[in-house]
Amino acid sequence: MEFRKDLFANERDDDLNEVGRPTQRQDAQGHVTGRSRFFDDYALPGMLHMKFARSPHHHARVRSLDTREAAQMPGVVRILTSEDVPKKVHTLLILLDLGPDDEPPLAFDKVRYRGEPVAAVIAESESAAAAAAAKVRVDYEPLPAVFDVEEALAPGAPLVNEYHGRNWYDYNGYDFRKIRFGDVERGFREADHVVEERYQMSPIEHAPTETGGCIAAPDTAGRYVCYTNTQALFFSLETAARILDLPSNRLHFVGGTVGGGFGGKVDSVHEPLALLGAMLTQRPVRSAYSRAEEMQVSSPRGAERFYVKDGVMDDGRIVARYARIYFDAGAYSRLSPYGAVKAAAHMPGPYYIPNVWVDARCVYTNRTPSSAMRGFGVTGADFALEVQMDKLARLVGMDPMEFRIFNAYRDGDMKAHRRVTKNAALIECVQAAARIADWPLSERFQAMSSTRDGGGERGVIPPAPAPGPGPGKGASGRRVPPAGAEAAATTARPPAPADAPTVASPARSPLAGRGRMSSLLGTRRR
């Protein structure tokens, strides 16, 4: 590994003892001897097992729930339904003051995705719990379901989550997270070429080798202990305390050893209900996903969709970017409203673009709730904008590495979210990568530096354009009324995807034929 101290000379100390030197992980010896204790290695005497009755429907009303037959099954000790849960509806991000509560730990009036739990059966063995869970009788009335973010935003789409009142997350009165910087319409007018493309991420499952789970047990003095593989021990503790309506000092969480997480073990789905089971039975209760449940029910990466429209000059300068992001939260928020914010913030990329307009919507569908997964929001945005960079480079006939060096932001540049760039090193990183890969760079680009030619005109916040509809034509940026104002809310939908960008690319360069990609790509797949 190469440490380029010269690039960050003003940022680092040279008397560090560990950085730059190989060191042994403190848990390595436990791992190679098998002595590291994962949650499932804490099997306790008298431990019970919890399994769930899950919805076979993507979207359905629950007419009635009958657990009588299940309760008669061999080995069953207790069955939990929503009636047993102190806080019947919750949301994870309430710990960051991002409401509203929108997800029941156990569903009651409706199920909103296939696999949603409606009852938890606690029994003497895992197989007994599973057999009894299959005997929970639920009378479902199937409802129309929606699986695509843009279809969910269209008029007449089934309402997925009543706690939001609409199929998108409300950011402080706005139907999306936005970035407004400069005048994108003028940027597109002045651009030699305008390109719009669509990018789609898949809802990837983390598939950790150890499935998510925990063991909860009564402790002394009215306290409860929970051995868990959560990636967020205190976040899960506080979430459980809220759902159980307990002071958090009644709970003792033991964890830190996680058999693969990648973001897939932050949703705190096992701990509150296993603890509730331990409270109601006064015995240890284990809850863990089977492999099938881990794949089908646990949160995957959101299916993010990006439309990126860029204006680029013949000399390679990117002069405008208009991006629309549709972040598929699935049926419930979990951490997706935060992921959509990250996607919006990341959309300009590490490049200086003087005119930027980003709308990021967090959309509800009847898919499995998505949540954290390896840079969620950022990873998808990077995929979209870096593939876009390759296309732009090809369009203007530039080498893709040189194109990135040319557009990289430099010290002193103003970013679209109004932070001045400091300690930039993208140019140097691309130069180093090119050298290692034997990728030839011309002298002009080898001579470029993050510390030169930034700032100045590039370091100021550009004047905003006169108030207008913006590139989304119509409702983009419109303030939506607060939830509850139903009559008005029906008229305040976000811009329909069918709204084509208003700006046609001017055909005024030798590459004008390629400039028409805008109208070709901008109108298809809608």
Place this chain on the structure above:
Amino acid sequence: MSHVTLDFRLNGTGRTELIAGGETLLSLLRHRLDTTSIKQGCRQGTCGSCTVIVDGEPRLACITLAATCDGCTIETAESLPGPGGLHPLQQAFMDHFAAQCGFCTTGMLMAAKALLAANPSPTREDVVDAISGNICRCTGYQPIIEAVLAAAGAGPSGAGQPGGSRPGVV
């Protein structure tokens, strides 16, 4: 369900256990005999986290009926350290950062031990083949392959060299 008596050796100790006919080796060893180095990742024979050595052969404990192991010698990761300390494979896994989350590690070690017992000088392809039934979601496998080769003395760097020759181990 009928029960049978099972005689076997586990990590050098003779055992006699009464087992149910359908009981898996995983259930017997992990849940009843507290051999918790054996991990259950899928219980369908696909992840390799429960790999143990039965009469010298790597076996998936989750899809092995305990009843088929009568008279067998069974080894788990608990048996690896010798009187002098860690087994060379364990040391090599530490030195080459072959264990990240640690969940697949014991299964990988048993697959590797079975390989080296049968083939003390494996090629890289032999190692890849030997661990092909063991899923690791963290490391990307290369550090594991390097560790096994190092332990066999056939790698680019010997065991016991902290950091080894890999540039990315820090």
